[in-house]
Amino acid sequence: MTKLLYLGGFGRSGTTLVERVIGQLPEVCALGEVTHLWFRGLLWDESCGCGQPFSRCDFWQQVGEVAFGGWKKVDADGVHRLGLEVDRSRYLPQLATLPSTSGLRRRAREYADWYARIYSAAAIVSGAELVVDSSKNASLAYVLRDHEGIDLRVLHVVRDARGVAHSWSKDVPRPEARSEQRSMDKYTALQSAVLWTVHNLAFEVLRRRGVATRQVRYEQLTAGPRRTLAGILSWLDLPAAELPFAADGSVMLEASHTVAGNPMRFQTGRLELRTDDAWRSRLSGSHRRQVTAVTWPLLLRYGYPAGARP
Numbered sequence: 001m002t003k004l005l006y007l008g009g010f011g012r013s014g015t016t017l018v019e020r021v022i023g024q025l026p027e028v029c030a031l032g033e034v035t036h037l038w039f040r041g042l043l044w045d046e047s048c049g050c051g052q053p054f055s056r057c058d059f060w061q062q063v064g065e066v067a068f069g070g071w072k073k074v075d076a077d078g079v080h081r082l083g084l085e086v087d088r089s090r091y092l093p094q095l096a097t098l099p100s101t102s103g104l105r106r107r108a109r110e111y112a113d114w115y116a117r118i119y120s121a122a123a124i125v126s127g128a129e130l131v132v133d134s135s136k137n138a139s140l141a142y143v144l145r146d147h148e149g150i151d152l153r154v155l156h157v158v159r160d161a162r163g164v165a166h167s168w169s170k171d172v173p174r175p176e177a178r179s180e181q182r183s184m185d186k187y188t189a190l191q192s193a194v195l196w197t198v199h200n201l202a203f204e205v206l207r208r209r210g211v212a213t214r215q216v217r218y219e220q221l222t223a224g225p226r227r228t229l230a231g232i233l234s235w236l237d238l239p240a241a242e243l244p245f246a247a248d249g250s251v252m253l254e255a256s257h258t259v260a261g262n263p264m265r266f267q268t269g270r271l272e273l274r275t276d277d278a279w280r281s282r283l284s285g286s287h288r289r290q291v292t293a294v295t296w297p298l299l300l301r302y303g304y305p306a307g308a309r310p
């Protein structure tokens, strides 16, 4: 059984930051957003976090060899199509409530099998005790909970919905893109607020379904990274002795073999951890009110002020 840390939450909540920091520990192998491996890795041959195209990254080639006897034996398009039948937010109600004998849950089990083989191979190739998948989507976490080869722990990363909405309004280029998708998606403030609520609620329900889950707030991580990370590592039964912080509190990032994700996955060298709260001055009053009106019950639950002013 492979010990998997799944980083969940709505996009732009800080999952990549968490993955990069945890991924510096020798016991940990960070894989990026594995949900995108089928298209962005296998079909589009985009860059791994190490800078090499997927097909020329030694790590991923070894993983493909151990998992499947080589990636050539994998019908990436077929796996992607199977994913579209189960791994979508619209199926969350069924994934949460249908019995494991239902057609949807059986297809989910089949889809999870592809991931279980990748995680197991990644653990073998890297020698790591824990592999990290930062795919974020709640639907994939529901799919993976069914698999007996995966010891699933979910770290649910939460960030103030107004910071998230501001982040989704910005243009973020994808330097690795070899396809038409050259920048990351954008959402309006209202779309972002609705999706933030849906994704966060889905992780609340998943925890009530018995999946080992721990919640962490982005702002808590950036304000007190050592303490927050030590708590996470202790929850994961990993030694906190090797926290990757320099004396000044910054983190030295080495390249990781992340298959896809936020462009921050390419960053190496010294990273100073600080809270990005540009939304306080840049998110317009009307957008702020819209987002707060939609998200206030969960904002309060997570300890964010629902009447925040800059």
Ligand SMILES: [Zn+2]
Pocket: 048, 049, 050, 051, 052, 057, 058, 059, 060, 256, 257, 258
């Ligand atoms: Zn690589």
